Amino acid sequence: EVQLVESGGGLVQPGRSLRLSCTTSGLTFGDYAMSWVRQAPGKGLEWVGFFRSKFYGGTTEYAASVKGRITISRDDSKSIAYLQMNSLKTEDTGVYYCTAMQTRYSSGWGYFDYWGQGTLVSVSS
Amino acid sequence: QSALTQPASVSGSPGQSITISCTGISSDVGSYVLVSWYQQHPGKAPKLMIYAVTERPSGVSNRFSGSKSGNTASLTISGLQAEDEADYYCCSYAGSSTLVFGGGTKLTVL
Numbered sequence: 001e002v003q004l005v006e007s008g009g010g011l012v013q014p015g016r017s018l019r020l021s022c023t024t025s026g027l028t029f030g031d032y033a034m035s036w037v038r039q040a041p042g043k044g045l046e047w048v049g050f051f052r053s054k055f056y057g058g059t060t061e062y063a064a065s066v067k068g069r070i071t072i073s074r075d076d077s078k079s080i081a082y083l084q085m086n087s088l089k090t091e092d093t094g095v096y097y098c099t100a101m102q103t104r105y106s107s108g109w110g111y112f113d114y115w116g117q118g119t120l121v122s123v124s125s
Numbered sequence: 126q127s128a129l130t131q132p133a134s135v136s137g138s139p140g141q142s143i144t145i146s147c148t149g150i151s152s153d154v155g156s157y158v159l160v161s162w163y164q165q166h167p168g169k170a171p172k173l174m175i176y177a178v179t180e181r182p183s184g185v186s187n188r189f190s191g192s193k194s195g196n197t198a199s200l201t202i203s204g205l206q207a208e209d210e211a212d213y214y215c216c217s218y219a220g221s222s223t224l225v226f227g228g229g230t231k232l233t234v235l
Contacts, residue, residue, distance in 0.1 A: 037171075044128070044214060044228050044229040045163070045165075045214050045226045047216070047226060061222040064223070097170055111159075111173055111176040112161070112173055113173055115171055117170055
């Protein structure tokens with residue numbers, strides 16, 4: 001059974017930093033691109049960014065709304081993905097989902113095949 | 126990149142069929158096969174229901190089907206069941222290495 005478990009969420013003041021972790025099991029981690037999707041309270045889904053699998057270059061892509069403030073990384077030896085968020089704003093508040101994407105295209109892209117249960121990030125003074 | 130346009134809500138009775146539309150522009154939905162649909166029940170994580178416009182992941186009921194015409198993708202659910210009541214989101218590649226979601230549609234089973 002594939003499992004993705006996020007951790008690291010919580011209450012943080014504007015301007016501060018936070019690092020989320022996504023611990024996975026039940027899948028060959030290195031074969032998957034890892035992506036983060038967030039959902040503001042009562043709102044829709046927003047793609048945040050992703051990290052291609054090593055076979056497809058191991059590079060990252062980010063949404064324009066967060067580019068420059070976030071970094072996605074991964075440790076294939078531990079099957080863990082990370083989301084480092086800096087200079088947090090109140091509008092970053094929401095549930096952050098870790099997702100595993102089976103690469104289906106030569107560009108390294110795929111779909112959000114597996115999801116974690118999400119971790120809540122609240123940015124407030 | 127603007128969100129894809131979905132109706133805020135749709136409804137149907139058990140056994141009926143409903144279709145949820147997802148309208149983008151020529152540079153996202155209209156240009157790529159990388160279109161997918163996700164189901165989200167309250168308080169739960171989303172679930173992949175359709176990928177590559179028309180494909181169903183293993184384990185997803187064949188009552189769910191996808192299609193695309195021009196800049197609009199559609200999700201059709203036939204034989205509506207109470208358990209289908211949820212929020213549904215479309216997602217498309219939008220070029221320049223970005224993805225965009227629709228605003229979401231709340232499906233009510235009457």
